[in-house]
Amino acid sequence: MGRIRTYEWEDPAISAAVAGRVPGMDFLRDIQAGRLPGPPITATLDIALDEVEPGRVVFSLAPGEEHYNPIGSVHGGVYATLLDSAAGCAVHSTLPEGMAYTSLDLTVKFLRRITVDTGRVRAIGTVVHRGRQTALAEAKLVDATDRLLAHATSSCMLFPVPPS
Known part of the structure; x- marks a missing residue:
């Protein structure tokens, strides 16, 4: 018998417009407060936005079988999604009105495997440097005991939002 997982998401255009x-x-x-819809990827992977402060963001995930690759552990793309989200949103948290960002790159180092037995993991993103046109952020993926599971760095391009 197969397994089934269903989920819902809200219109991403609502948040994108803001x-x-x-x-x-x-x-x-x-x-985070639910006043704007979260991105659909958070529903797809069941990711939570736990903490937001200037230059620092924390996402979390309880690993499940639906996150597995064919060899029985969490797929590297799930690691990368968590780390990319944490690093990018850490940069986003520093932006004033009228500015946006996009990721230029993401470099991920996988250090330990994750399974359902690992328990909830947290991706902690912090800004290392923010200039006028680019920013550098890092993210660490840790387990409940703060054991490092993966690490990433991301360069982001900063740009003014075009008039609507």
């Missing part, structure tokens, strides 16, 4: 038009902290806190 992104960059309000300060990054306000935008992320509105998503």
